[in-house]
Amino acid sequence: xxxxxxxxxxxxxxxxxxxxxxxxxxxxxxxxxxxxxxxxxxxxxxxxxxxxxxxxxxxxxxxxxxxxxxxxxxxxxx
Amino acid sequence: xxxxxxxxxxxxxxxxxxxxxxxxxxxxxxxxxxxxxxxxxxxxxxxxxxxxxxxxxxxxxxxxxxxxxxxxxxxxxxxxxxxxxxxxxxxxxxxxxxxxxxxxxxxxxxxxxxxxxxxxxxxxxxxxxxxxxxxxxxxxxxx
Numbered sequence: 001x002x003x004x005x006x007x008x009x010x011x012x013x014x015x016x017x018x019x020x021x022x023x024x025x026x027x028x029x030x031x032x033x034x035x036x037x038x039x040x041x042x043x044x045x046x047x048x049x050x051x052x053x054x055x056x057x058x059x060x061x062x063x064x065x066x067x068x069x070x071x072x073x074x075x076x077x078x
Numbered sequence: 079x080x081x082x083x084x085x086x087x088x089x090x091x092x093x094x095x096x097x098x099x100x101x102x103x104x105x106x107x108x109x110x111x112x113x114x115x116x117x118x119x120x121x122x123x124x125x126x127x128x129x130x131x132x133x134x135x136x137x138x139x140x141x142x143x144x145x146x147x148x149x150x151x152x153x154x155x156x157x158x159x160x161x162x163x164x165x166x167x168x169x170x171x172x173x174x175x176x177x178x179x180x181x182x183x184x185x186x187x188x189x190x191x192x193x194x195x196x197x198x199x200x201x202x203x204x205x206x207x208x209x210x211x212x213x214x215x216x217x218x219x220x221x
Contacts, residue, residue, distance in 0.1 A: 009136055010207035011219040047221070051205075054139040070136060070205075076220045077133075077165060077206030078116045078177050078197070 002027065002063045006036070010073040015042035025069075030060045032069065048073045082137045084144050085167050089174035098162065098180050108159045108182040112189035114197050116177030118170050126212040130171040131220075136205035140165075147199045154195070157188040161196060165206060 007020045025032045029050060037043045050057050051070045063069070080087065086094075095113065102111060121128045144163055152158055159182045166176040179196050183189040211217045 007136070009134065009205070010209075011221070014219070051136075051139065054136075054142045070139070072136070072205055073207060073219070074221050075201070075203065075205055076208045077135075077204040078201050 001025065002065050002067065004032070004063055004065070004067045004069055007068065007070040009070065011046055012043065012048055012071045012073055015040050015046070025063050028060050028062055029057060029069070032063060036071070043071070046073065080137050080167065082135070082140045084140055084163050084165060085135055085137060086164055087168050088166060089170045089176065090164055090166055090178050094164070095178060098178070102182060105159060105182060107184060110183050110186040110189040112181045112193040114177070114179040114193055115175050117175055118172045120172035121210070123210070123212070126214055126216070128172060128210050129213050130169050130211045131176065132169045132209045132211065133165070133167045133176060134207050135165065135167050139205045143203050143205060147196060147203065150199070151192050151196055155183065155188045155192045157183040157185055158192055159183055161192070163196070163200065165204065
């Protein structure tokens with residue numbers, strides 16, 4: 001278990017209904033993502049990427065206490 | 079309040095751009111300043127007119143990403159002197175400015191090239207989201 005902060009943005013926030021929360025997370029990013037999809041099934045039908053501590057992450061990784069994970073829908077700046 | 083110095087609440091006023099210009103009078107090695115101003119367009123979507131866009135951003139990641147964009151451009155363009163990025167958050171009405179990019183270089187050529195590359199990188203990498211608001215009060219996320 002790792003206690004992590006999870007932040008939701010854009011269309012993801014419409015699905016979760018909150019913008020952030022502390023979670024007692026499973027050990028890895030993939031497991032955390034699966035946990036979030038089971039809690040918020042709407043996540044399975046939209047497109048988003050994951051970041052850990054403000055870096056986009058495309059592979060799996062171990063999570064540690066204090067990590068900041070964000071769910072990022074496609075960027076649309078400008 | 080934003081923690082990122084690159085983010086501005088609401089539209090970016092014209093006076094902000096003129097202040098950027100006067101702030102650069104001391105940079106006398108620069109021979110060119112190139113600007114990009116992004117303006118909210120009143121698109122028609124399914125017969126509905128866009129009245130404004132609400133921007134939201136991942137503040138702390140914006141700082142990380144802007145620094146990475148700057149590092150990449152300074153490595154690529156040797157004539158670059160400085161580069162400034164300002165992006166709105168919150169509601170910006172159609173016709174108002176939501177993005178200002180200023181690129182300064184010794185000579186004009188690299189200021190144009192670096193400016194274009196910078197705007198492309200902002201579009202691709204900056205963690206910013208936008209929600210269009212329509213004249214009938216409805217809204218949708220732009221993906």
